[in-house]
Amino acid sequence: MIYYLLLPLFCLIVLIFQTTLLNLLFLGKISVEVSLIIVVYAGLHLDAVKAGFLAFIMGFILDCLTGFVSGLFTLYYVAVFLVVRILSFKVYAEGYPFIVGFTFIAVLVEALFTALVYLVFYEVNILSGVLKVFLAQALVACLLSPALFKALDRLEGVLNVREAR
Amino acid sequence: MLIPKKYQTIGVASVLVVASLVILSVSLHSPGETYFFRKIVLEISSPAVDAINTSIEGVRNVWKRYLFLVGLEEENRILRGRIAQLTKGLNDYRELYYEERRLRGLAGLKESAKLPGVFCRVIDRNNSYLFKTIMLNKGTSDGLRVGLPVVSAEGVVGRIVEASWNVSKVLLVVDYNSNIDVVTQESRVQGILQGGGNAGCSLKYVERSEDVKIGEQVLTSGLGGVFPKGLIVGTVLNVDRNVSGLFLKVEVMPAVRFSRLEEVFVVTPEKEKVQ
Numbered sequence: 489m490i491y492y493l494l495l496p497l498f499c500l501i502v503l504i505f506q507t508t509l510l511n512l513l514f515l516g517k518i519s520v521e522v523s524l525i526i527v528v529y530a531g532l533h534l535d536a537v538k539a540g541f542l543a544f545i546m547g548f549i550l551d552c553l554t555g556f557v558s559g560l561f562t563l564y565y566v567a568v569f570l571v572v573r574i575l576s577f578k579v580y581a582e583g584y585p586f587i588v589g590f591t592f593i594a595v596l597v598e599a600l601f602t603a604l605v606y607l608v609f610y611e612v613n614i615l616s617g618v619l620k621v622f623l624a625q626a627l628v629a630c631l632l633s634p635a636l637f638k639a640l641d642r643l644e645g646v647l648n649v650r651e652a653r
Numbered sequence: 654m655l656i657p658k659k660y661q662t663i664g665v666a667s668v669l670v671v672a673s674l675v676i677l678s679v680s681l682h683s684p685g686e687t688y689f690f691r692k693i694v695l696e697i698s699s700p701a702v703d704a705i706n707t708s709i710e711g712v713r714n715v716w717k718r719y720l721f722l723v724g725l726e727e728e729n730r731i732l733r734g735r736i737a738q739l740t741k742g743l744n745d746y747r748e749l750y751y752e753e754r755r756l757r758g759l760a761g762l763k764e765s766a767k768l769p770g771v772f773c774r775v776i777d778r779n780n781s782y783l784f785k786t787i788m789l790n791k792g793t794s795d796g797l798r799v800g801l802p803v804v805s806a807e808g809v810v811g812r813i814v815e816a817s818w819n820v821s822k823v824l825l826v827v828d829y830n831s832n833i834d835v836v837t838q839e840s841r842v843q844g845i846l847q848g849g850g851n852a853g854c855s856l857k858y859v860e861r862s863e864d865v866k867i868g869e870q871v872l873t874s875g876l877g878g879v880f881p882k883g884l885i886v887g888t889v890l891n892v893d894r895n896v897s898g899l900f901l902k903v904e905v906m907p908a909v910r911f912s913r914l915e916e917v918f919v920v921t922p923e924k925e926k927v928q
Contacts, residue, residue, distance in 0.1 A: 504698055507779070508705045519781050540665035544672065551676075552694035554779055559677030566673050570666040602783060609681055612829045614783070614850070621782040 491538060499546045503553055518625045523550055525591055525633045527565050529640045531572035532581055543569035564601055568594050584634045591633040595626035692817040699820040703776040758806030759918045770920040771795055785828040789821045797821050802920045808885035808908030810917050825911055827854060834877040835886055838870040846886055846905060854887060856903035865892050871905050
């Protein structure tokens with residue numbers, strides 16, 4: 489129960505860190521989505537309910553803080569959780585090649601998804617510009633993901649929230 | 654959990670996807686509204702964001718002002734300390750002087766255009782590729798609401814897209830979602846100014862036969878009911894006539910330097926005059 493009470497606070501802290509300090513670290517040129525890496529991690533390590541709620545809350549707060557349309561990141565993060573969950577049953581998903589590869593693809597697909605929403609609902613084509621920026625973001629995020637997975641492993645050990653498989 | 658473990662992922666994901674789609678659908682169908690949970694998140698996060706940004710600014714100032722004092726000779730250290738103190742004092746006065754100038758500029762705008770409204774401080778900026786917004790330190794409790802125009806002494810900044818009780822989010826004119834009805838000052842050509850992200854803005858729906866001049870100013874037309882007529886939005890940077898189609902490609906440089914915005918003025922309707 490304590491997990492669900494602390495979850496919004498945890499997500500808020502992560503996202504404030506992501507949108508302020510981390511943004512500053514990369515000089516505002518690219519925004520590294522630590523939140524997305526955490527969703528991938530949760531999909532692989534936590535039980536379905538805990539991981540699903542984490543993805544949902546993380547996406548919703550990200551929508552509130554940065555997004556213009558509510559539900560955009562919420563939907564995408566839940567989709568990422570679902571895909572990583574299904575893949576973890578089919579392939580060996582604990583290795584770093586999978587984590588790095590999946591993070592890279594997830595950030596790029598996010599760009600395509602956002603561009604598609606803009607094109608359909610606002611009739612603005614932002615794909616060419618978005619791809620360049622998101623390619624850089626995807627590279628940084630996927631390179632950071634192994635280190636972040638290690639850190640989250642330690643945090644998880646302290647909090648004792650891992651799924652009993 | 655009532656669902657067998659085998660189907661838990663699909664079950665949980667289905668519920669959450671439906672919930673996300675409901676949120677997305679509601680948001681897309683009523684884009685002008687700020688919902689309760691969004692307000693809560695904005696209210697909770699804004700003090701933290703403000704504190705972090707202020708701290709960063711403080712560290713940055715200390716870094717800039719004192720970095721070169723480290724490692725000097727003992728004899729010079731006292732003198733440099735004194736200089737640093739004086740510099741800080743001078744800088745404080747200078748900050749006050751520039752702040753007063755900015756506020757005078759805004760007040761001048763308010764007086765000259767007879768605009769009623771509220772002065773606000775910028776507490777956060779979102780300058781990512783997709784979203785160009787700023788956060789203000791005032792909200793609905795100060796009379797602000799969604800849709801109100803935001804200006805600075807330099808020109809139009811944007812409009813409020815979300816208003817919580819004590820904070821508001823402003824969509825800048827350079828955001829892809831921003832569309833403003835404008836008119837060029839000399840040639841009186843009307844068009845829609847659309848945000849173009851980092852590329853500035855572009856003037857849409859200007860017919861090829863129109864004589865738009867490079868360097869002329871772009872003003873709000875007053876149509877559309879959001880922005881008062883005659884506010885400066887930007888300057889025509891380039892006019893490309895070698896494009897296919899019915900319309901010209903007109904690039905506009907915004908009048909406001911968004912990265913340097915510190916105070917802004919939110920124009921409120923006459924009857925809701927607050928300050």
